[in-house]
Amino acid sequence: MRTVLNLLSEYHMSLISAEFLLFIAIVIAIFYCVPGKAKRLWIGAANIVFLYFAGGLYGLSLWFLGAAVVYLGAMGITKGRGFLKKLCFWVPLIINLAILIITRYQYIHPVRAPFGVSFYTLILLSYLIDVYWGKFEAVLNPVDYFSYAGFFPAMTSGPIIRYKEFEANFKDRIRPDYKNIVFGMERILWGFFKKLVISERFAVLVNTVFGDYKTYSGAYIIFGVICFAFQLYTDFSGCMDIVMGVSEAMGMKIPENFATPFFSRSESELWRRWHITLGTWFKDYIMYPLQKTDLMVNFSDICRKKFGRKTGKKVGVWPGLLILWFLIGYWHGGLLKFVIGSGLLHAIYMICGQINEPWLKKVHEKLGIKPENGWYVILCRVRTFLLLCSGFMFFRADSTITALRMYGAIFTGNMGLFSAEGITSLGLDVPDLVVAAVSLLILFIAECFMQTGSVREKLYEKNVFVRALTWSLLAGAVMIFGMYGPAFEAGSFIYQNF
Amino acid sequence: MGREEIFERLNEVFREYFDDDSITVTDDTTAADIEDWDSLEHINLLVAIEREFDIKFTMGETSEMKNVGEMVTAISEHLK
Numbered sequence: 001m002r003t004v005l006n007l008l009s010e011y012h013m014s015l016i017s018a019e020f021l022l023f024i025a026i027v028i029a030i031f032y033c034v035p036g037k038a039k040r041l042w043i044g045a046a047n048i049v050f051l052y053f054a055g056g057l058y059g060l061s062l063w064f065l066g067a068a069v070v071y072l073g074a075m076g077i078t079k080g081r082g083f084l085k086k087l088c089f090w091v092p093l094i095i096n097l098a099i100l101i102i103t104r105y106q107y108i109h110p111v112r113a114p115f116g117v118s119f120y121t122l123i124l125l126s127y128l129i130d131v132y133w134g135k136f137e138a139v140l141n142p143v144d145y146f147s148y149a150g151f152f153p154a155m156t157s158g159p160i161i162r163y164k165e166f167e168a169n170f171k172d173r174i175r176p177d178y179k180n181i182v183f184g185m186e187r188i189l190w191g192f193f194k195k196l197v198i199s200e201r202f203a204v205l206v207n208t209v210f211g212d213y214k215t216y217s218g219a220y221i222i223f224g225v226i227c228f229a230f231q232l233y234t235d236f237s238g239c240m241d242i243v244m245g246v247s248e249a250m251g252m253k254i255p256e257n258f259a260t261p262f263f264s265r266s267e268s269e270l271w272r273r274w275h276i277t278l279g280t281w282f283k284d285y286i287m288y289p290l291q292k293t294d295l296m297v298n299f300s301d302i303c304r305k306k307f308g309r310k311t312g313k314k315v316g317v318w319p320g321l322l323i324l325w326f327l328i329g330y331w332h333g334g335l336l337k338f339v340i341g342s343g344l345l346h347a348i349y350m351i352c353g354q355i356n357e358p359w360l361k362k363v364h365e366k367l368g369i370k371p372e373n374g375w376y377v378i379l380c381r382v383r384t385f386l387l388l389c390s391g392f393m394f395f396r397a398d399s400t401i402t403a404l405r406m407y408g409a410i411f412t413g414n415m416g417l418f419s420a421e422g423i424t425s426l427g428l429d430v431p432d433l434v435v436a437a438v439s440l441l442i443l444f445i446a447e448c449f450m451q452t453g454s455v456r457e458k459l460y461e462k463n464v465f466v467r468a469l470t471w472s473l474l475a476g477a478v479m480i481f482g483m484y485g486p487a488f489e490a491g492s493f494i495y496q497n498f
Numbered sequence: 499m500g501r502e503e504i505f506e507r508l509n510e511v512f513r514e515y516f517d518d519d520s521i522t523v524t525d526d527t528t529a530a531d532i533e534d535w536d537s538l539e540h541i542n543l544l545v546a547i548e549r550e551f552d553i554k555f556t557m558g559e560t561s562e563m564k565n566v567g568e569m570v571t572a573i574s575e576h577l578k
Contacts, residue, residue: 133558287541300545
């Protein structure tokens with residue numbers, strides 16, 4: 001018995017594993033069997049089992065500590081007044097932030113970050129702050145609360161669900177629904193395709209270039225960082241597809257984290273379509289309260305007086321924007337490279353976008369360019385994608401210094417990439433490169449269709465034969481072309497480490 | 499103050515803030531309907547509205563408002 005327990009405690013369940021598939025099959029089957037009220041109790045139990053297998057007793061206990069203080073604090077906020085209310089807000093807030101900062105950013109001494117801490121901390125804090133702001137009263141029933149606070153699909157990499165969004169699923173009775181289950185399974189399969197067929201392949205190219213940028217300089221570096229954009233997107237959004245699929249199969253809706261971000265025409269649009277729930281979290285709980293402070297309101301007034309109404313109101317939000325993006329970057333891991341690459345750089349791009357807007361508008365009018373022109377839209381999308389990549393250089397490189405050196409190494413003029421030996425020297429042979437390119441093309445075509453509505457709905461209208469064929473092909477592609485095994489470290493998601 | 503009067507005064511605030519006299523807000527108007535109304539402008543706009551009606555929105559209201567109709571409801575609650 002003891003050995004079994006030891007084995008279990010060393011085991012880490014990942015979303016990409018046969019064990020996880022078995023786990024969700026059991027969870028979903030029993031979820032539909034238990035009566036209405038017991039469904040949330042069952043989710044709560046599944047949460048605990050998942051957190052234990054994914055993060056061990058250590059991860060489970062730290063999550064429980066964070067969640068429990070928020071549960072009690074929120075009740076104190078609803079029942080209490082004055083000082084007690086403030087105390088019940090600040091104590092759980094500080095405890096949760098302390099757990100996040102100490103374990104995740106390792107300022108005190110190296111301690112392991114509990115599984116999912118970056119994501120569940122934000123989930124717990126959104127609940128605490130919403131109760132403090134009086135959006136709703138604290139939840140008394142511990143089953144209702146803990147089924148939300150540790151909702152297992154969202155623990156690996158989000159999305160950052162709000163309590164109201166979670167709660168809305170239980171307004172009506174959840175019944176087994178053929179469409180939900182099929183759609184859920186389709187989405188899980190799509191996630192596996194993105195992660196195992198596309199992301200794991202691009203990872204090989206990326207690791208080669210970033211592992212030895214002195215050899216792979218020049219065009220290799222630009223190629224490497226573009227490949228990283230595809231790797232990260234298919235990894236993270238693939239993980240989200242699995243998470244959404246699991247929830248959908250259980251008849252539950254949770255907020256989307258991606259909306260085909262590479263189709264964005266501007267930096268500000270990009271951040272409404274990439275890691276959406278993180279952006280809205282920081283907007284609601286950091287940016288808005290900050291901008292409503294007297295200091296910022298006064299600053300805004302001064303800007304309007306100094307720069308005129310139109311420009312002034314834009315300048316007025318810049319400090320808030322910079323603080324917001326500093327924190328978003330910092331959240332990614334407390335390192336300077338994240339603060340730059342996933343933070344301040346993008347705030348600066350957005351500010352530049354605002355500065356350039358008036359004169360660009362004039363140029364467009366003079367040259368007769370309409371913003372909806374096909375070629376112009378493509379140009380804007382490519383530009384936005386490249387700006388995103390410029391931040392990813394910092395994100396992926398070992399450090400800020402390495403990223404800057406890599407920027408320098410672009411200018412060595414190494415064009416080796418454009419030869420047969422060059423392109424095949426990155427770790428993938430010709431067949432694998434073809435699979436990578438074709439699967440990326442399939443993703444692109446699917447996302448083009450997504451611009452006009454749900455691909456699964458469109459497919460659902462087709463006859464059974466077409467549907468079965470489509471999904472068999474995809475399942476076949478995952479089984480034949482999926483990259484498994486420890487060599488490629490399949491099974492670990494990039495954002496899982498945040 | 500009735501909803502109609504609130505709407506009238508709100509229209510003025512919107513027109514002045516976004517520098518666009520063609521704006522007419524209704525219950526269903528959302529940020530998506532007005533080109534310049536994005537999350538960066540949202541708080542500034544709310545501050546302008548707070549000044550017009552001499553009220554203070556709570557933080558809960560600030561992030562909860564989904565359309566102008568909800569905004570008007572919140573304003574009339576404060577004016578009660």
